[in-house]
Amino acid sequence: MKTSLKQNLAINFQPISQCVRVSFNYDVHFTRGLFKLDNSLLAQAIAADGHSAAKPVVAVIDGGLLQYQDKLLEKLLAYAQRYQDVFTLSSEPIIVPGGETVKNDSRFIEQIHQSINLGGLCRHSYVLAIGGGAVLDMAGYAATTAHRGIRLLRVPTTVLAQNDSGVGVKNGINAFGKKNFLGTFMPPYAVLNDFDFLTTLDDRDWRSGIAEAVKVALIKDRNFFDFIQTYAEKLANRDMDIMERLIYRCSQLHLEHIAGSGDPFEMGSSRPLDFGHWAAHKLEHLTNYSLRHGEAVAIGIALDSTYSYLTGQLLRSHWQQILTTLKILGFALYLPTLTEQLDRPDHPHCLFRGLTEFREHLGGELTITLLQGIGQGIEVHKVDLSLYRQAILMLQDWELSSVLSN
Amino acid sequence: MKTSLKQNLAINFQPISQCVRVSFNYDVHFTRGLFKLDNSLLAQAIAADGHSAAKPVVAVIDGGLLQYQDKLLEKLLAYAQRYQDVFTLSSEPIIVPGGETVKNDSRFIEQIHQSINLGGLCRHSYVLAIGGGAVLDMAGYAATTAHRGIRLLRVPTTVLAQNDSGVGVKNGINAFGKKNFLGTFMPPYAVLNDFDFLTTLDDRDWRSGIAEAVKVALIKDRNFFDFIQTYAEKLANRDMDIMERLIYRCSQLHLEHIAGSGDPFEMGSSRPLDFGHWAAHKLEHLTNYSLRHGEAVAIGIALDSTYSYLTGQLLRSHWQQILTTLKILGFALYLPTLTEQLDRPDHPHCLFRGLTEFREHLGGELTITLLQGIGQGIEVHKVDLSLYRQAILMLQDWELSSVLSN
Structure with missing residues (x-):
């Protein structure tokens, strides 16, 4: 009997590979x-x-x-x-x-x-x-x-x-x-x-949330960006009907992404939904959270779109559409914090330090999302800081000229 | 263009049903x-x-x-x-x-x-x-x-x-x-x-962990219980070879259960692996954790096995095999804490209060596992406290007679 028990138990001390699958429905x-x-x-x-x-x-x-x-x-x-x-x-x-x-x-x-x-x-x-x-x-x-x-x-x-x-x-x-x-x-x-x-909601909170809709539209859904572009002025003027449609579509895109990403609990390094967010997180911190998250995201989107244009991936006309839409929505696209300590990427007050912190929080190698077109995100693992400096100066110019033209 | 956008966005504000699936491999x-x-x-x-x-x-x-x-x-x-x-x-x-x-x-x-x-x-x-x-x-x-x-x-x-x-x-x-x-x-x-x-390990820690193996064997794997029964004395005498085989099989059964249960994160009310545990948790608390978890689990197993026998679900011979095996392994199957305030189920010192606490921690309706046979657990949602009182007295007798026979 003892022998058969040994056989039944099939002891060999090989590693046991466990796979736990969990489904959450809501x-x-x-x-x-x-x-x-x-x-x-x-x-x-x-x-x-x-x-x-x-x-x-x-x-x-x-x-x-x-x-x-x-x-x-x-x-x-x-x-x-x-x-x-x-x-x-x-x-x-x-x-x-x-x-x-x-x-x-x-x-x-x-x-x-x-x-x-x-x-x-x-x-x-x-x-x-x-x-x-x-x-x-x-x-x-x-x-x-x-x-x-x-x-x-x-x-x-x-x-x-x-x-x-x-x-x-x-x-x-x-x-x-x-x-x-x-x-x-x-x-x-x-x-x-x-x-x-x-x-x-006060106007800043109303506007702030639209930034995430612009973000997800830019990386995933050209039609949705067209919608936002078309109705940007109505959104700025607090049109409820348009806002409800924006929220529905935006939450749908976020939900689809989470369900379909293959990595909903972010165990890998990829974070496509965080387009514009490495700079946004750092800006929030540097401004002591006087910026709303969405206001910071709008600047982050403007910055990463400009950088995408400078690297030759995004058409000039698309880049302009993005910045113009953000302006019509009422977002500032530049603030002096962006240029602080710009030549010292490791300085705690330098925006570029946000790249390190972003990588550290997410884990693994640096992964940020840029644009290949409107509605088309692409992940990169290396960035050129001198091009980013140029992008920041372009935002400064753009902001200045849009102030002058008002 | 505006009309086609409206159609494309297909806004109707129906609820969005989200399903997030996550796989963990280790x-x-x-x-x-x-x-x-x-x-x-x-x-x-x-x-x-x-x-x-x-x-x-x-x-x-x-x-x-x-x-x-x-x-x-x-x-x-x-x-x-x-x-x-x-x-x-x-x-x-x-x-x-x-x-x-x-x-x-x-x-x-x-x-x-x-x-x-x-x-x-x-x-x-x-x-x-x-x-x-x-x-x-x-x-x-x-x-x-x-x-x-x-x-x-x-x-x-x-x-x-x-x-x-x-x-x-x-x-x-x-x-x-x-x-x-x-x-x-x-x-x-x-x-x-x-x-x-x-x-x-000291002897108590060595022995204590065996209780969980007895538990999982009793509810899932009759062969494994036979193995433990056969080698109970060797296990009590710290035979490493047998212990390694016990650990391998026991962890395998636990892992299989977690992967195959359909509810690894315990969102429902069912908790089959917690056989013997409602009493164990309460006993640990009542003894101020002077009992090891496994020592408390051994008593919990003895109690729920005795109750299973008293309800007519478990054969007398099986019940005896279980208690005898636990004794050979060196576990005490009774302590006076079991009988404290036994007629006042809501008293904080009464063992039966553990049923309420167990339900509260797990959530949903009371669900405990009993035995229909060796290797065969069954879930129940109601218990008969007078039968449980009888079971406790039987453990007291059993312990007394086993002390006398030594």
């Missing part, structure tokens, strides 16, 4: 009046798993939002009351500061964890995060680490969060002065985009 | 003398990604190990020196306490994050965690949250870690007095099982 919804009592979308999203008991929910709300939506809390409480058979708020909603501040202090994470603990939430309970990208990032990190992952419902309230960051798979906070130093790749349970939140 | 290696200079396994695992530059590595070492392996640090440093073209230790190795202590204090996580920051590590760099399950869990949580995931190399040094926790996809620490309240599901980059570490 819906991105588009609505208006999310917390109106007759809008059952949120309740339906929670009830969708078929379990009958009312689920505990911890709500996290972007305090910045309450300035413009002063009835939001009452609405949420009334909504919870109306759908009490589906969910209950296990504590008072947690109000946190909006914007990058919330990602710079780990106490907000602890506060959410505490609330999850006190409410006895489990992996089938929910964190409902309502706010801009920074609040969603932070609340998502808290949710995805409690019990190794509580369900995350994102309600993005800015253009940027609705068309980009809020629909993706990243969560995180800053640490050691580094953006997103801590975080997780973990998809949300559902995303609920309520267009009504956009009507009260 | 190898579990078996070796001896991992840090011997002529053993290139670790260096090969790091070099496997094909990038040429030497990779920075932060090493985290279980301090408990250094009592028995007093040359370990020197060996690691010499190994790093020998393979300096493949990797460099970016800082002094971080020595942390072994055992559950390390999971109760978030400062160790911060220490590792700090070291990752100072060393400029990126997602293509490595955290090398060497130690028992608790240290691997903690270091894994730190690694998988820095930059949203640095590569984790696990070197499990106990039986339990080599055949179970160290080969799986879970990382975590305790918080708010709850085991694994914080954590991530994220597979390691590679696992390197070095059997030589087992020779210096």
Whole structure:
């Protein structure tokens, strides 16, 4: 018997190759009046798993939002009351500061964890995060680490969060002065985009989010760029109808990319969606986050498009269309920070230092995306800093002449 | 043109259904003398990604190990020196306490994050965690949250870690007095099982890890249970050859389960591998972790097997084989904690309170695994506490009679 057991067990101590496949499914919804009592979308999203008991929910709300939506809390409480058979708020909603501040202090994470603990939430309970990208990032990190992952419902309230960051798979906070130093790749349970939140955005936040749409259009979808170009002035003038269409298409392109990239958790070095972002991240940091992310991205796009033109890959006419569209949308394409310490690429204040930091955060070899045409990104692993210096000076000229012509 | 754009963009604001599929591949290696200079396994695992530059590595070492392996640090440093073209230790190795202590204090996580920051590590760099399950869990949580995931190399040094926790996809620490309240599901980059570490384990740690092998055998593989039963005395007497075969088969069964379960990140309620664990978790807590995890699991297995017998699902002869095998392996199957507050299921000191806590951590409805036969687990969602009380008394009798017969 012993011999047969030995054979059965087939012991040879060869390495065991493990392949773990995980599928995450979630819906991105588009609505208006999310917390109106007759809008059952949120309740339906929670009830969708078929379990009958009312689920505990911890709500996290972007305090910045309450300035413009002063009835939001009452609405949420009334909504919870109306759908009490589906969910209950296990504590008072947690109000946190909006914007990058919330990602710079780990106490907000602890506060959410505490609330999850006190409410006895489990992996089938929910964190409902309502706010801009920074609040969603932070609340998502808290949710995805409690019990190794509580369900995350994102309600993005800015253009940027609705068309980009809020629909993706990243969560995180800053640490050691580094953006997103801590975080997780973990998809949300559902995303609920309520267009009504956009009507009260200030102009900078309205505009800022359009930069990510320009970005994804430039690297993936020429038709979509044509759409933005055609309606640039309407977008600048806050046309809601056009904005809704822009958000829908932009989030769709982001979602398609994440699902189809083959590397949704970014284990390799390729990062095509980060077009224009190496400079943007550095600019945000250098300006102490006085630039909005989208404003920095617009400059990053202008810079990398100009560089793409200088390397001979992008047609002059396309380059001009890109810069003109960004200008009509209302973006500044140059600021003095771009030229600081330009000849000292390792200086912490030099923009080019952003290339090193970008590589370090993503890992592996330097990989940035440039343009071969409108709608056509291409990855490169080496850059010519002298051409980049030239591109920066061209942006300076362009900005100057567009100021003069106004 | 505007009309055709509208058509092309096909705007209708229907929900977008997203499916993100992620594949994680990693190898579990078996070796001896991992840090011997002529053993290139670790260096090969790091070099496997094909990038040429030497990779920075932060090493985290279980301090408990250094009592028995007093040359370990020197060996690691010499190994790093020998393979300096493949990797460099970016800082002094971080020595942390072994055992559950390390999971109760978030400062160790911060220490590792700090070291990752100072060393400029990126997602293509490595955290090398060497130690028992608790240290691997903690270091894994730190690694998988820095930059949203640095590569984790696990070197499990106990039986339990080599055949179970160290080969799986879970990382975590305790918080708010709850085991694994914080954590991530994220597979390691590679696992390197070095059997030589087992020779210096104390008897309790040697034995403790065998409980998980008994567990997985009972629910999945009758042949494997026969193997354990046949060699129980040899295992108790520290036969290395048998132990190596046990570890290989047990880790294989765990890996197969994780890959084949359809729910590796445990988003549903089913948890078949947690046979015997609802009671085990509670017992660890009630005894203030003076019980090893495996010792608690052995009692949990004995209890749930006895209950399975009492419900008429498990043959009496099988039930006896299970208890006898556990006894020969050297496990105690009863301790007075089991009978404390037994008639008050909601009392924090009552074992049955563990059923609620188990459900809360896993989420969804109560799901525990029982036995229909040896090698055949079955999930149930309701239990009969009076039968469980009877099962506890039977264990008490069994333990008493086995003490008397010795």
